[in-house]
Amino acid sequence: MKYKGWLLPPALRDFHEGRIWLKEHTTFSKGDIEKSINHKYFHIIEGIQKEPHLKCNRCHNDNLQLFTTFACSKCQQQCIYCRHCLNMGRVSSCTQLMIWTGPRAMRTRKHSLKWAGEFTVLQQQAANEMLESVKAKRSHLIHAVCGAGKTELLFPTVHYALQQGLRVCIATPRTDVVLELYPRFQTVFPQTMIHALYGGSPKQEGYAQLVLATTHQLYRFERAFDIMIVDEADAFPYTFDETLQSAVQKAKTENAPIMLVTATPSQKLLTQYQNKSYSFIPKRYHNRPLPVPRFHSLWSYEKSLKRGKIPRKLKQWTEERLARKEPFLLFFPKVELMKIATPLFQLLDANIMAVHAEDPQRKEKVLKLRHEEVPGLLTTTILERGITIKNVQVAVIGAESTIFTSSALIQIAGRVGRNANFTDGDVVFFHHGITTEMDDARTKILYYNKKGFS
Amino acid sequence: MNKIETLCLLCSQPLQSAISWKILLTKQFQPTICDRCSARFEHSPTATALYQYNDAMKDYLHQYKFLQDVALAKVFRQELHARFKLEKAAIIPIPMHPLKQRERTFSHMEELLKAANIPFIQLLEKTTTATQSSKNREQRIQAASLFRLMAKAHVEHKEYLLFDDIKTTGTTLRHATEVLLNAGAKNVKIFTLING
Ligand SMILES: [Zn+2]
Ligand SMILES: [Zn+2]
């Protein structure tokens, strides 16, 4: 075969640059892929590495529990595959991964920032500090309370980086957040090619210099980004899953700084950054203090609900919200308990609905609450972050449960009073005993208010 | 394939690892999925299938066959073992076309039996690579036989049991049954994992 006259299709280069991709999953023609390989435009590695220890070369999983060995009909051998990143297409001993090493995609330095908003003094300061860190190629932690307006903070840094011809990624653990950020960034950076990547996202053309992705999608990148911004850096499953953290490392270039943005940094993150490059915004953008949670005992609530009765104080609280037409969220520690409670609450108002993680109508139900079509939602912790509903009031049922960590409780409290016209509201932790996590959440919120208004 | 699972194969939640005397005395296998995932499957009321088709089963088949998660062959091993351990008929899993099997990298029906520690034989081979689901009802019913006897296969005058994953129109099982009966089988029973 002669390769004379073959021209690298730009689309192939644009797609594969920065990606680590299963060879059998490429959407480009076999001929073009083979020719690219012959031109040494791809570095090919085995899917599963056996030495020095078993490791998936895509997601870097090395937990033996998450590998399975079987007699493979394709390679006719004992084959090992990774179960950790299975839903992105199976990586096994007899599959190969391709990493682009060919000519680089065209990047542009022409990017405009179309944003007419104004920063508060604290926002401005944090935005400046972050920009300084990026210029110095230094990682940075932004600690901003819920409702501080952290997305806008990113605009100057992202704009600067794009104008330098750098490739930028904003990663977040949650698809909801990617979907919310995408249109906002498209409006603010109208000249910039932006891709939004999440499980099931549509195919997007061209080379994106700005990529918004779930942390999970980072498994598919390798040494791709010059700036890595991680939003909600503390959120599940990021804190739980070490391979996701290594995915962040893997997806960025060696010297690329990481910008972490969170409302509830772990002690570990704080110690790591506090004295170096750290910005703290203890105040909301509308300059009103954070609503402080109150504790209310609700003894044996579980028994009571199982007997078909809403505990008196909880019933009162709900009826008060209904009477005052205030939208509300009731957080439950377990789906099972929530399911038992749902019909009981529907006796108070037939339109009350429940939503949980696997609920296919999750988005619609949240929209209904926002549009005042339902008076309130029963929910598990999935709605603890990201959602903003005008004048919402929240109650946690069983705040002593282990699932309600201090961070989760701070995020839940952070749903209230975000709107500039409704800056206050009720946050009540109904409990069967006060835990240190509850105390910690309240202490931190009081501390932020003290810091912000001293 | 023989390792002990510490995480639920379907939802990755940690499995209660306590090996109770009850499990040791009455059960052959360690559980591989949690109680919550297990409760999502619906048992079949018929004697010729284990489960009903529902959302949980749809997810399972997607992960097992489409995402090629061979590990999931173990999920039903206890139930399959219980159903087949006293079976007198010779068990024949519905075969895949060799090309199709290479593509999937495993035979999903054979793996289910292997995981359940149930011996089986093979006498049939698939004649076409086309899948049943890619044809319409008419095409399925009128198609030439989907199976033929393997070269040198010896069908005895005895009872056989055909094992398939799901029974929809029954065409697959009907074709396989005919081939065996024509070759001298005394009787052919069928059993499926899922009632279509
Ligand atoms: Zn992997
Ligand atoms: Zn193989």
Ligand SMILES: [Zn+2]
């Ligand atoms: Zn499970």
